[in-house]
Amino acid sequence: xxxxxxxxxxxxxxxxxxxxxxxxxxxxxxxxxxxxxxxxxxxxxxxxxxxxxxxxxxxxxxxxxxxxxxxxxxxxxxxxxxxxxxxxxxxxxxxxxxxxxxxxxxxxxxxxxxxxxxxxxxxxxxxxxxxxxxxxxxxxxxxxxxxxxxxxxxxxxxxxxxxxxxxxxxxxxxxxxxxxxxxxxxxxxxxxxxxxxxxxxxxxxxxxxxxxxxxxxxxxxxxxxxxxxxxxxxxxxxxxxxxxxxxxxxxxxxxxxxxxxxxxxxxxxxxxxxxxxxxxxxxxxxxxxxxxxxxxxxxxxxxxxxxxxxxxxxxxxxxxxxxxxxxxxxxxxxxxxxxxxxxxxxxxxxxxxxxxxxxxxxxxxxxxxxxxxxxxxxxxxx
Amino acid sequence: xxxxxxxxxxxxxxxxxxxxxxxxxxxxxxxxxxxxxxxxxxxxxxxxxxxxxxxxxxxxxxxxxxxxxxxxxxxxxxxxxxxxxxxxxxxxxxxxxxxxxxxxxxxxxxxxxxxxxxxxxxxxxxxxxxxxxxxxxxxxxxxxxxxxxxxxxxxxxxxxxxxxxxxxxxxxxxxxxxxxxxxxxxxxxxxxxxxxxxxxxxxxxxxxxxxxxxxxxxxxxxxxxxxxxxxxxxxxxxxxxxxxxxxxxxxxxxxxxxxxxxxxxxxxxxxxxxxxxxxxxxxxxxxxxxxxxxxxxxxxxxxxxxxxxxxxxxxxxxxxxxxxxxxxxxxxxxxxxxxxxxxxxxxxxxxxxxxxxxxxxxxxxxxxxxxxxxxxxxxxxxxxxxxxxxxxxxxxxxxxxxxxxxxxxxxxxxxxxxxxxxxxxxxxxxxxxxxxxxxxxxxxxxxxxxxxxxxxxxxxxxxxxxx
Numbered sequence: 001x002x003x004x005x006x007x008x009x010x011x012x013x014x015x016x017x018x019x020x021x022x023x024x025x026x027x028x029x030x031x032x033x034x035x036x037x038x039x040x041x042x043x044x045x046x047x048x049x050x051x052x053x054x055x056x057x058x059x060x061x062x063x064x065x066x067x068x069x070x071x072x073x074x075x076x077x078x079x080x081x082x083x084x085x086x087x088x089x090x091x092x093x094x095x096x097x098x099x100x101x102x103x104x105x106x107x108x109x110x111x112x113x114x115x116x117x118x119x120x121x122x123x124x125x126x127x128x129x130x131x132x133x134x135x136x137x138x139x140x141x142x143x144x145x146x147x148x149x150x151x152x153x154x155x156x157x158x159x160x161x162x163x164x165x166x167x168x169x170x171x172x173x174x175x176x177x178x179x180x181x182x183x184x185x186x187x188x189x190x191x192x193x194x195x196x197x198x199x200x201x202x203x204x205x206x207x208x209x210x211x212x213x214x215x216x217x218x219x220x221x222x223x224x225x226x227x228x229x230x231x232x233x234x235x236x237x238x239x240x241x242x243x244x245x246x247x248x249x250x251x252x253x254x255x256x257x258x259x260x261x262x263x264x265x266x267x268x269x270x271x272x273x274x275x276x277x278x279x280x281x282x283x284x285x286x287x288x289x290x291x292x293x294x295x296x297x298x299x300x301x302x303x304x305x306x307x308x309x310x311x312x313x314x315x316x317x318x319x320x321x322x323x324x325x326x327x328x329x330x331x332x333x334x335x336x337x338x339x340x341x342x343x344x345x346x347x348x349x350x351x352x353x354x355x356x357x358x359x360x361x362x363x364x365x366x367x368x369x370x371x372x373x374x375x376x377x378x379x380x381x382x
Numbered sequence: 383x384x385x386x387x388x389x390x391x392x393x394x395x396x397x398x399x400x401x402x403x404x405x406x407x408x409x410x411x412x413x414x415x416x417x418x419x420x421x422x423x424x425x426x427x428x429x430x431x432x433x434x435x436x437x438x439x440x441x442x443x444x445x446x447x448x449x450x451x452x453x454x455x456x457x458x459x460x461x462x463x464x465x466x467x468x469x470x471x472x473x474x475x476x477x478x479x480x481x482x483x484x485x486x487x488x489x490x491x492x493x494x495x496x497x498x499x500x501x502x503x504x505x506x507x508x509x510x511x512x513x514x515x516x517x518x519x520x521x522x523x524x525x526x527x528x529x530x531x532x533x534x535x536x537x538x539x540x541x542x543x544x545x546x547x548x549x550x551x552x553x554x555x556x557x558x559x560x561x562x563x564x565x566x567x568x569x570x571x572x573x574x575x576x577x578x579x580x581x582x583x584x585x586x587x588x589x590x591x592x593x594x595x596x597x598x599x600x601x602x603x604x605x606x607x608x609x610x611x612x613x614x615x616x617x618x619x620x621x622x623x624x625x626x627x628x629x630x631x632x633x634x635x636x637x638x639x640x641x642x643x644x645x646x647x648x649x650x651x652x653x654x655x656x657x658x659x660x661x662x663x664x665x666x667x668x669x670x671x672x673x674x675x676x677x678x679x680x681x682x683x684x685x686x687x688x689x690x691x692x693x694x695x696x697x698x699x700x701x702x703x704x705x706x707x708x709x710x711x712x713x714x715x716x717x718x719x720x721x722x723x724x725x726x727x728x729x730x731x732x733x734x735x736x737x738x739x740x741x742x743x744x745x746x747x748x749x750x751x752x753x754x755x756x757x758x759x760x761x762x763x764x765x766x767x768x769x770x771x772x773x774x775x776x777x778x779x780x781x782x783x784x785x786x787x788x789x790x791x792x793x794x795x796x797x798x799x800x801x802x803x804x805x806x807x808x809x810x811x812x813x814x815x816x817x818x819x820x821x822x823x824x825x826x827x828x829x830x831x832x833x834x835x836x837x838x839x840x841x842x843x844x845x846x847x848x849x
Contacts, residue, residue: 004815006568011818012825013571016578019829020396027392039842060428067389068840081838084831088590089790153789155782243841 026072033070037289038078039240043069082243091151096242099149104238104246105142106199108157109368111166114377118370119166121377122363123173129353132361135217136170137178138163139201139209139322139366142194145184159367176216183212195250198236199368200292203227203253203325210329217360219333222262225255230283234291252291254281255328266307266331272300280328295324301344305330305337314357316349318342318376319364326364334360342379349379383427384546385577385632386584388836394424395636402640407565414537414560417640421542425505432504439474440536443467443514444529447521451528464522468515475511478504483707506546508704510539512671517553519675526554534560543636547629549647549667556642563641573638575825579807580631582828583624585835587798591621594791595757601783609780611770612750613787618757619750620798623652626665650804655741656733657721657748668704672697695719705756710764714755721748 036043047053047062054060071077082093091098097105126134143150144159160181167177184205187193193205201209207225214221234250257263269276285293296303299321315334317323319341330337338356340349352358365373383390398420405412426433446467450460476484482500489496517538520526529535538560544551598614630647637644651663661669680693695716702715725733733741751768758764770777800806814821 004818005811008814008818008821009568009571009575011571011822012575013567015822015826016571016574017399019826020392020399023392024396041842055430057428057430064387064389065840067393068837071388071392071837074837077834077837078841080830080834081841084834088793091786091790151789153782153786155786243838 023072027067027070030070030072036069036075038075045070078243079245082245086244091154093242093244096238096244097143097150097154097156098242098244098246099143099146099151101149101196102246102248103142103146103149103194103196104242104244105146105149105194106238106368108141108143108159109371110157111162111371114374115371118373118377119169121380122175123169125361125380126173126175128350129361132353132359133217134175134361134363135178135213136167136175136363137180137209137213137365138166138370139364140181140184141199141366141368142201144367145181145188146194162371163367178209178213178216180209180212183208195234195236195238196246196248197234197239197250198292199238199366200236200322200325201366202250203255206322206326207255207329210326217333217362221329221333223332224258224261226258227253228256229253230281230294231286231291236292237290240289252286252294254294257332263332264308266305266328268296268303268305270297270300270303272303273297280331292321292324296327298324299341299344300339302338302340302347305334305339307331307335309333309335311335313359314338315360315362316340316352316356316358317362317364318349318379319362320366320369320373322366322369323364330362340379343373343375345379348382383424385629385636386581386832386836388833388840390424391581391833391836394420399639403565410561410563414534417541418533418537421537421540421545424542425540425545429502429505432507435474435478435504435507436510436540437536439471439510439514440539441532442470443518443539444532444535447518447528447535448530450518450521454522454524460522464518467518471511471515471518475507477501478507480703480707509548509550510545512550512668512704513539513553516550516671516675520552520554526557529553529557529560541637541642543640543642544633544644547626547633548665549630549633549644550671551644551667552671555645559642565641569641570639573635573640575821576631576635576638578635578825578829578832580628580633580635581832583628583631583801585832586828587794587801588621588623588625588628589835590791590794591617591624591798594787594794595621598787605781605783606770607778607781607784608770608773609784610787611767611777613784613791615750615754615757615767615771616795617791619652619746619753620795620802622753622756623648623802624798627651650802652746652749652802653742653804654745655738656725656745657718658725660745660749661718661722668701672701676700691723694723698722708759709761710755710758713761713764714752717752717755 032045033043034045035041044062044065046066047059049059053062068074085093086098092107095107097107099105122136140159140163143156147156150156163179163181167179170177184193184201187205187208191204191208192202193208194201204227211221229251231252232249234252236250239246265278266280267276267278268280280296281294282297283294285291285297290298292298305327309332311334313334315330315337317327317330317337317339319326319339320343321341323339327337327339336356338352338358340347340352363376365376370376383394385391398416402413402416402420405416407413422433422437425436446463449463450467453460453463478501482498485496485498488494517526517529517535521528529538538551538553538556541551541556594617595614598610598617601610627648634644634646645667647665647667649663649666651660654660654663677693677697680696681689682693683690685693698715698719699712700715701718702711702713705711705714733744736744751771754767754771755761755764758767769775810821810824
């Protein structure tokens with residue numbers, strides 16, 4: 001018996017030495033990567049050793065990141081760990097819920113510390129411009145609308161309660177709340193209104209929301225759209241964030257106006273890139289990791305959309321990224337839209353309001369972002 | 383540096399092993415030199431300043447032991463040098479570990495606002511100080527010979543496998559091995575398998591239970607319930623066992639790879655049938671240190687009953703304090719002191735009449751409650767948790783959060799409870815004798831999954847749109 005044990009221990013020794021040697025040599029001869037497309041970030045490169053860097057402990061920290069970032073089979077090992085977590089029954093990773101039907105969903109955020117101030121800033125802004133029409137479209141998040149896709153054990157925060165409370169405040173100050181929850185729930189019965197792997201709504205979801213706000217915003221919509229799927233293997237932010245291999249990719253669909261239904265060509269002017277174009281959809285981004293940028297090239301501090309409409313209405317759109325796929329629908333209804341993303345915008349909104357002759361203001365946020373946002377109140381105050 | 387890191391396992395260890403074994407076994411001095419240098423780099427990694435404190439401690443204790451030795455040779459007792467060494471060792475330990483605690487208590491007690499700066503705790507100082515003191519005591523008592531070579535003593539004190547988290551290796555247990563060690567492929571293989579087991583315990587189990595414990599402690603009061611509180615306590619109970627015994631396994635395994643044999647530190651403590659038995663199986667090197675260098679010199683149990691009770695309480699109060707500078711640890715230690723006294727004087731006969739499962743249940747409930755004191759950062763929070771666990775207050779028995787935690791951790795909990803018993807490891811050892819390939823696949827799997835988990839902890843996707 002003891003000889004068997006000895007033989008096993010010897011085998012262990014040989015295997016252990018072989019594994020250490022192979023991994024060591026593999027790491028030594030593998031070419032370092034400077035960028036990870038999986039994680040969408042720059043990877044740590046070999047730090048240079050200097051006595052002061054060593055004594056301060058920073059060399060050690062950097063070398064530690066280096067060996068982790070450049071480890072052989074890094075991406076595959078990450079998938080191994082994610083699969084292991086799933087086998088053991090993990091339902092939430094990094095704030096992302098693994099739902100039914102291959103859905104990954106963000107956990108729902110509750111109004112954060114700064115939300116009271118955001119709300120006060122919105123109401124104060126209303127007071128400052130009593131003559132303008134103001135609307136607030138607060139989009140619900142997937143875990144709210146698709147609550148039937150949540151795993152039984154996962155509890156989420158009461159987003160509806162927080163939204164209802166916010167809408168009541170808006171109504172009191174005569175800002176028109178645009179509550180798109182019911183139309184989204186209706187649309188969800190027949191189409192996919194949220195991505196499975198990304199935290200945004202789909203174009204289909206945005207369109208359903210758009211159709212439901214027409215009368216509230218006093219716009220008439222005659223344009224009919226053709227849906228065109230431009231990408232079938234989209235893996236969005238939630239897939240990256242959680243590491244969950246949910247087993248199903250998303251497709252990205254864009255809505256192109258059908259001819260002879262009254263659609264007008266719009267001109268988009270992106271001031272940050274100094275680009276003037278009639279093509280809102282930027283297909284070059286489809287091959288990138290963040291394919292959602294196909295909608296207007298992602299987030300810009302601000303841009304303008306001009307459409308030959310003669311109704312004289314000028315819209316200021318204060319928004320987060322949920323608006324990116326929404327803007328093309330609105331473009332048909334206003335002579336001019338000034339799109340501002342307060343998270344990146346450092347100009348003066350008050351100047352904008354008067355100099356551009358704004359008649360309508362639309363806030364478009366998803367609830368998770370708004371409840372945690374700190375940028376909108378600063379933009380509105382400044 | 384940590385054992386459970388990519389840098390240690392896949393860079394530091396292979397380089398040190400390669401250099402060490404490239405030197406022929408007969409050049410033991412050169413091999414020792416490699417190990418000493420490696421240990422100093424290992425210790426100073428990320429926090430280079432305190433390595434000088436450890437070097438100082440090594441030379442101080444080395445020198446004082448020589449003084450004691452010289453004095454005894456001349457017919458003296460060596461008592462003065464012993465006292466001096468112990469006072470300085472304890473002073474250094476106290477200065478870094480207990481100064482802030484002491485000042486905080488003084489301020490609290492006398493309503494003062496004395497200003498003080500709590501220094502960062504040098505890693506492993508509690509372990510190496512106790513090792514050094516064991517050496518000093520043993521030289522004084524003549525139970526070990528004095529080490530003439532300062533570098534060899536420094537190697538004993540700083541030997542990286544057991545430097546950071548024990549076991550507390552007594553000098554006399556490794557004295558010979560410092561001069562002469564036998565290298566066998568078989569011993570190396572045993573060490574490697576122990577190391578991989580320990581790594582898996584730490585990375586796959588302890589960290590997962592740690593995450594569960596953390597998610598329970600992060601819950602607001604409104605989401606707590608009786609079962610959830612027990613789940614949190616159970617998670618910590620499993621976390622600390624797999625963490626600590628995993629570290630000991632890695633230390634013992636690494637020691638074996640470099641041909642050192644350390645004594646076992648854990649013997650399946652959670653299969654114990656009494657608290658007394660638990661302490662014979664848990665952190666053996668610490669309890670044997672206290673027994674040998676505090677309890678027995680105080681008179682042990684060969685004294686009057688009141689004195690014996692006092693001895694036990696002193697030893698257990700100090701054992702608690704050794705774990706950290708907070709009243710929670712003191713209470714935790716005294717809690718065991720009281721229970722051990724009760725078992726010794728009152729419960730022994732009654733316990734023996736109980737069926738085995740009841741004795742086991744009794745022990746685990748005591749141990750789990752003990753860990754509540756150990757795991758919380760204040761006595762108030764520990765009392766509150768224990769209150770909830772025993773239905774004190776208006777907390778529900780269980781709720782949706784309990785269901786969620788159970789659903790996402792049940793497999794893990796069952797696995798943890800199963801693996802903390804002795805059976806699976808013994809069965810594994812038996813099976814590997816007939817089917818070595820099975821054993822290799824298991825160990826390979828543990829290493830692969832552990833590596834994946836370590837890599838995943840550096841997984842840090844950068845998310846566009848969110849700043």
